[in-house]
Amino acid sequence: MRILKPKSETNSPVTDDLHGLTSKYPETECFGLRDVNVEAGIVRFKFIKQLHLNKMKNTGIYIHIPFCRSKCYYCDFYSLPASGYSTETVDGYVTALERQILLLSEKYGKRISADTVFFGGGTPTLLEARHFEKIFSALEKAFDLTHNAEITVESNPCTLDCEKLTAMRTLGINRLSIGVQSFCDDELKTVGRLHSAKHANDAFFCARKSGFDNIGLDLILGLPGQTRESFLRTSEQAVLLAPEHISVYGLSLEEGTPLYNHRENYSFPDEETCADVFSDTVRYLRKNGYSRYEISNFSKEGYQCRHNLHYWHGDEYVGFGVAASSFYNGVRYTAKKDVSAFIRCRTAADFEALCVTEEVLGKEERAREYIMLSLRLSEGFSVNKLKELTRNSDFYLKRCEKYIENGLLVKKSGRIFFSDHGFEVSNSILSEILY
Numbered sequence: 408m409r410i411l412k413p414k415s416e417t418n419s420p421v422t423d424d425l426h427g428l429t430s431k432y433p434e435t436e437c438f439g440l441r442d443v444n445v446e447a448g449i450v451r452f453k454f455i456k457q458l459h460l461n462k463m464k465n466t467g468i469y470i471h472i473p474f475c476r477s478k479c480y481y482c483d484f485y486s487l488p489a490s491g492y493s494t495e496t497v498d499g500y501v502t503a504l505e506r507q508i509l510l511l512s513e514k515y516g517k518r519i520s521a522d523t524v525f526f527g528g529g530t531p532t533l534l535e536a537r538h539f540e541k542i543f544s545a546l547e548k549a550f551d552l553t554h555n556a557e558i559t560v561e562s563n564p565c566t567l568d569c570e571k572l573t574a575m576r577t578l579g580i581n582r583l584s585i586g587v588q589s590f591c592d593d594e595l596k597t598v599g600r601l602h603s604a605k606h607a608n609d610a611f612f613c614a615r616k617s618g619f620d621n622i623g624l625d626l627i628l629g630l631p632g633q634t635r636e637s638f639l640r641t642s643e644q645a646v647l648l649a650p651e652h653i654s655v656y657g658l659s660l661e662e663g664t665p666l667y668n669h670r671e672n673y674s675f676p677d678e679e680t681c682a683d684v685f686s687d688t689v690r691y692l693r694k695n696g697y698s699r700y701e702i703s704n705f706s707k708e709g710y711q712c713r714h715n716l717h718y719w720h721g722d723e724y725v726g727f728g729v730a731a732s733s734f735y736n737g738v739r740y741t742a743k744k745d746v747s748a749f750i751r752c753r754t755a756a757d758f759e760a761l762c763v764t765e766e767v768l769g770k771e772e773r774a775r776e777y778i779m780l781s782l783r784l785s786e787g788f789s790v791n792k793l794k795e796l797t798r799n800s801d802f803y804l805k806r807c808e809k810y811i812e813n814g815l816l817v818k819k820s821g822r823i824f825f826s827d828h829g830f831e832v833s834n835s836i837l838s839e840i841l842y
């Protein structure tokens with residue numbers, strides 16, 4: 408079996424070269440892009456890159472695997488259920504991914520420096536070891552992976568076993584994100600999850616046994632039938648397992664999903680209860696050693712998800728596969744949601760034709776996105792950086808003042824960030840600051 412060997416950390420000349428391409432815009436390529444999938448369809452991030460501020464930063468690589476065993480009732484992320492694909496489809500998709508990655512390196516004739524790889528979906532753990540091996544082999548040719556690159560795979564507990572996890576670990580995957588969602592079987596069943604609490608526990612122990620020392624668990628708050636007590640049980644069980652990272656996402660009812668279409672048949676906990684439970688959870692997790700470094704994300708020291716930090720810091724990233732997103736040379740791209748068309752792609756032009764340019768950000772939009780993304784993080788935004796981004800920084804800073812006075816925002820050491828209470832009402836404050 409081939410072992411992924413990340414390259415030593417360097418300031419890649421390629422990264423510089425890519426930055427130099429800014430002037431050539433809009434001839435930049437599309438590598439694909441996507442919203443961050445928290446393996447749940449819960450939170451959507453809008454990305455931005457402040458190119459001129461990130462000259463020497465490494466890139467994040469995202470790879471979308473659009474296959475699931477079945478569709479969970481709340482999920483609107485792009486993935487096909489088992490009835491919509493065959494083994495040949497998965498093989499063909501992985502071959503097309505390999506092609507897309509290699510075409511990137513051919514195009515530039517140089518390699519890009521990257522320090523994170525994130526397999527999201529869908530359910531990436533439906534892939535077999537040979538699929539990962541093929542993708543890694545292409546990544547090795549196209550990118551300089553730093554020696555400590557974070558390589559994450561999102562997973563569904565019912566697709567994990569010790570053999571697969573050991574193979575994944577051997578291939579160099581060093582971070583596992585498990586979509587637990589709840590440790591209450593009734594709640595899991597209500598939203599069409601195929602796994603049980605036992606599956607999730609077993610998967611976790613197998614992952615540990617296989618050598619994963621960086622594991623994240625995703626939980627959902629607001630599931631039908633969920634109560635204060637049942638969520639407490641879920642968070643207690645999560646803490647008992649002692650993962651390095653815990654995400655707590657609020658359920659979002661997305662139009663078109665079965666949960667949305669039949670919402671009157673479900674009994675959802677009310678918003679006030681969810682907000683209370685969330686506040687309790689923040690305190691509980693903190694007491695147990697998990698710092699809240701982002702609105703919905705908690706980690707033990709040194710275990711923040713570095714890939715997602717790329718998004719929140721406005722760094723550059725490239726995505727491969729259908730529905731994948733990239734933010735590159737100041738332009739956002741999204742790849743179309745069409746697996747068959749993706750598999751048919753043979754040339755760089757074919758892949759580019761599958762991409763849609765979403766947005767070209769002007770200076771003011773960059774500044775707004777910088778504030779918006781940075782305020783998701785507990786470290787908030789840098790006043791100096793904002794001043795570099797826009798001549799209108801006073802406009803935003805002035806709007807922050809009243810929230811600093813009433814304690815919803817904190818200003819400290821040249822940065823502005825939300826207090827705990829401010830995080831709870833962050834959406835309304837953000838729209839007041841930005842618009």
Ligand code: SF4
Nearest residue numbers: 446475478479482529
């Ligand atoms: S397993 Fe994850 S990606 Fe697949 S349908 Fe369920 S929530 Fe969506």
